[in-house]
Amino acid sequence: xxxxxxxxxxxxxxxxxxxxxxxxxxxxxxxxxxxxxxxxxxxxxxxxxxxxxxxxxxxxxxxxxxxxxxxxxxxxxxxxxxxxxxxxxxxxxxxxxxxxxxxxxxxxxxxxxxxxxxxxxx
Numbered sequence: 001x002x003x004x005x006x007x008x009x010x011x012x013x014x015x016x017x018x019x020x021x022x023x024x025x026x027x028x029x030x031x032x033x034x035x036x037x038x039x040x041x042x043x044x045x046x047x048x049x050x051x052x053x054x055x056x057x058x059x060x061x062x063x064x065x066x067x068x069x070x071x072x073x074x075x076x077x078x079x080x081x082x083x084x085x086x087x088x089x090x091x092x093x094x095x096x097x098x099x100x101x102x103x104x105x106x107x108x109x110x111x112x113x114x115x116x117x118x119x120x121x122x
Contacts, residue, residue, distance in 0.1 A: 003114035004063040006121070011060055012051070014117050018110035019047045022102065041086060046102065049079030076106050 006014065023042040024034075032038050053075035054060055057067035080099045089095055 003111055003118055004065065004068055006063075006114060006117055008060040010117055010121075011063065011114070012054075014113040015050055015054065015110055016047055017113050018106055019043055019050065021109045021113075022046070022105045025105070041083065045082040045086065046076055046079030046106070049077070049082065050075035050106075053078065072107055072110070073103070076103050 003014075004011075020039075020043060023039060023046075026032075026042060027034060027038055050071060054067075054071040057070050058064075059067045059071045077099060080095070080102050083089075084095050
């Protein structure tokens with residue numbers, strides 16, 4: 001079983017967990033509090049973007065590497081843009097750097113979690 005062959009609920013759980021891990025690492029590395037507000041502002045836009053694009057591309061019903069790549073790239077990017085707007089961040093250099101970190105981190109965490117879930121299901 002490969003990372004894209006998970007049942008829809010398990011695939012969604014892996015994606016959500018990857019975004020939660022990303023947000024947690026970010027909060028730790030930037031010495032932020034672990035409050036519901038901090039988690040909400042960091043998780044909800046990114047997870048919302050990922051899931052919305054995932055549904056639109058069929059990632060949770062007909063998963064392919066193409067639908068995963070589009071979901072990851074467009075979904076995370078949209079989530080980071082929404083987060084920047086909510087937080088009124090205007091430094092494009094910092095936001096671009098944050099976007100690159102988010103894209104790499106979410107990809108690594110998500111594929112790792114999906115791979116573990118797939119291996120456990122065997």
